Amino acid sequence: MSFDWKSYTPVIIPDIPNLHEIDVYTKNGGYDSLKKVLSNDWDSEKVINEVKAANIRGRGGAGFNAGLKWSFMPKPDGGPRYLACNGDESEPGTFKDRKIFEYNPHLFIEGALIAAYAMQCSAIYVYIRGEYYSWIKMMEKALKDAYDKGFIGKNILGSGFDVEFHVTGGAGAYICGEETSMLESLEGKRGYPRVKPPFPAQKGLWGRPTTINNIETLACVPLVIKNGADWFSGIGAETHPGPVLYGISGHVNRPGVYELPTGMPVLTLIEEVAGGMRNGKKLKGLIPGGSSTPILRGDTLEGVNMDADSLREAGSMMGTAGMIVMDEDTDMVEMLWRISHFYHHESCGQCTPCREGTGWLEKILLKIRNGDGEIRDLELLIDLCSQMEGRTICALADAAAWPVRYTIDRFRDEFEARCKKSTYALA
């Protein structure tokens, strides 16, 4: 890629001091997109079409076109409709939305308001993971300021558009980041994912039409309205455009969140943006988009870009763009056991394959890690993955199975070296 990343100017978290303060935000053109939408001849259809054309692919992991998702909302019937904003980011390796809450909360608020206007929602909920206590406080402050300035509430900016905005904190469950269990949690219930259909657009929060969007996705919306769909879709990769927050963690010199266009070469991100490998070690593996996305071997990353198509070709996924970089000293068995431990701990326990499977995976991996594993256990692990994938209500079972399947597949020699020869076959 000939693109000079150093010349890129961030737009989601731009380099403006104190941007989280509403006065600074409005001085720098903040809430202009909302005003534009509310005062001109923008009707809901026009907003949705603009966002659809910009091709904002959901930044929460699934990568679904946000405008298209909005268009699934049924026609208004006079009853309440909701926008639920997912700020539960709990996937290991993901820490990007936190930056928005901290440095540019009003961009997200503005985006959510535009989305609510487009879908004619009467209330917006933002669900933030419980561990982000300070960030929940920051959001509450930002919302209060926006209420005071009349950007939220009754008759916003004299347009006749009413919307309420609420912040809800989670209580520390990863599963509540799954969209339907987030709805359950918002309703005050146990965070069990719902059976689909009906989809949230038909029956969501309190049985009413609801759309769920990621925080970063919504933060892109004011930029699309301000600069146009063509501007947005012209940034980065053709099929997966726009600015994106890369959360780089692991064995690099400068871990952190970096805003850059999509489609950045993986190696550029590691070697240049994140300052290269720590202590000059060799790159062994990369988890490109949060712990559930399949790991890639360090020696297969040449020419791989951070966008959906390129990563799919390489055998992984974009996910949340939370990249976990591992150097040559990383023990893959230990790493995989730790990831499995996480999914075992976080399975909600509703569906059988996930409730039982995640625990079984972890226990076998622990056995291998402790040197008691046998070669046949690797076959069993792969078999269990097939028993879990696609067999549950939500995708947590898939998220738990993929790392196991692909880490064993791509680092099999390392696993075999830790296992004893099988003395007898499996039952």
Place this chain on the structure above:
Amino acid sequence: MPEIFIDGKRYEFEGKPKLLQFILDNGKEVPFFCYHPEMSAPANCRQCYVKVGTPVQNRETGEYELDENGERVIRWFPKMQTSCSMEMTDGMVVHTQETSEEVARAQKDTMELILINHPLDCPICDQAGECPLQIQTYKYGPEGSRFEVKKVHKPKRVELGPRVTLDAERCINCTRCVRFTEEISETYQLTIASRGDKNYPITAPGMEFDDPYSLNTVDICPVGALTSTDFRFKARVWEMNQTPSIDITGGKGTNVDLWTRDNLVLRLTPRYNENVNTHWMPDEARMAYTKFNENRISRPSIKADGDNQIKTSWNNAIETFAEKLEAVKPADVLVLGSAHASVEENYALMKTFSTWGVNDFYFSPDVKEGFGDDFLLTDDQAPNTKGVKALGFSETSAEDLKAAIKSAKVVVLLNDELVDRGVLDSEDLKKPYVISLATNETETSKSTDLVIPITCIAEHAASYVNVEGRIQRSLPAKETKYTHRKLDLEMSEGRLDRYGTNFDNWVNEDNKVDCTPTWELMNNLGKRLGLSIQFGTSREIMDEIASSNSSFEGVSYEKMDDENGIQLTGMNKEEVSA
């Protein structure tokens, strides 16, 4: 009409049934645990997997697209679908485990996962023998287990409430019990606590699971996680005989099964009747079984010196009964029927005494205002209030009853605990000569001069009319001194009756009560008094009632059995008032 193809066979359907229920309704089988026809389908056990496809339709014409063989092109769902939550659509094609290896494999996979943390303690588990997990594991489960690591340990022997005990390790988290308290009894007393494989159902801290319908969760629990504290460890399921019957603790006429072993009733469970109680019964009704075994009156007794009752012979009892009657005029005899006794018993009593010359018959209704709910509990505490009324017994208040007893010389009292339930004082029964026909030893029976034991609902076939005017009948489950399982044709034929020896049936002479059905007692009394009455079996008595009393027109045991009870015409559904 819309059509669906299941395992290559075509079915037609109406409305929007769910696939699993439709499969079950059509006599086919798919294994499942969390689904229950009366509750919502959470699709969490992932056991009822099937392969589903829909025909491809041409977008413009709406016609089905055909392949080169002229067959419809089917677009298969990429994943296995849980049939419990699958809505049926026209032209859908379904493969169950019968025709698809893939489905059978998926079901086996789920079963293996369900079993890894299950303790597999069937030999000491109460549920064994009637356990959906056990049955379906044998039918659809894997042959062995590949689980070689440590199982999860969870709380055991947790007393959730006064009647239900939890073994969390056996729980497979189907959430049926939680949904029962949410959707059926609406007490919201249970929830799932903890997360992942450490999940189990529990009450809120410090709260008791004292739902008046709590024991239904034991019935619907597909494993032995919830067990009845009362029934725990009492008997294996396969040692018991199961006899259909009716609940006699309330006016609803809840359909039940009596479970007997060693000639004792050990538990009651609800029996499905869509017109009465569907799958449920109140906890209170379950404890009624003790009355069938304990405190039974065996052999007649008579007051000999002062207030002491001593046992006497049947001959002496009948002779005394007849002598006491012959010493007075029929007008001096007060005959009380009972809403706690069956239609046949009340009829036999009434017919005998009206032949002898008594004109007026009374009964005292048993109603507790405010006791009922809008579910299965009723204000009416007696099972047969409407039946007694329809036979011609008149309701009488406590004051009128006391006055009538005072002026009578002989009182005949059919099984009704008038003293125990506070209608009378035992003092009221002092003056006249009181003959009670009773099943259990109570304050009432102790206050009477002559007690003649009669059969209870567990020992005879008889009918009861519930508050809604529905007549339903019982079958004998226990032997008396004078009946035999193999000779009494009314006796329900359980598995052990059909295939077992006497040894298997555990029939013990000690547990047989020396009592007789009321109608047989009336035959003996009538013969002694020289009356022209002769009652046959209760089945024949019901035929006689049906042909002589318009309220019971068309009623017969055959019809009751075929239709699971009959709604009597001319009886409205409103509650009986005091």
